[in-house]
Amino acid sequence: MASESLHPASAPSRRTVVAAVGATGLAITLNACGSDDGGSSGSAGSSGTVLGKTADIPEGGGKIFKEQGVVVTQPTAGEFKAFSSKCTHQGCAVTGIAKGVITCPCHQSEFSVSDGSVKKGPATQALPAEKITVSGDSIELA
16 A cells, blocks of 8 residues: 555656756746846846947948947937947847948958848848937936
């Protein structure tokens, strides 16, 4: 009768245990990532990361924020745009902005500062747009 107390149906399955451990880990991770404690994330009263000042972005040009993986441009006075700094050709980080184009050093693809569109290949897809907010003279990644 001792074998009846070890019936497999009474113990959780391996799949159940693995799922529970995974869910617990995910909950802990999400809780840590979702923390809005105003710490060193660079937030200024909102959920966005402060990238810089509008004065840091030259008209007709832009600035690359390597840590955040974003390039912010000012195609015309007072108009600010943001794009991924990852080239759509092979994933290299863009490194230059001059004469209205964002350039990739790996294969010399060029993208428009106005809309991220391809100006010169080998890239065939535009740089993906990123969301930013401009509040006063501060630019934040949304």
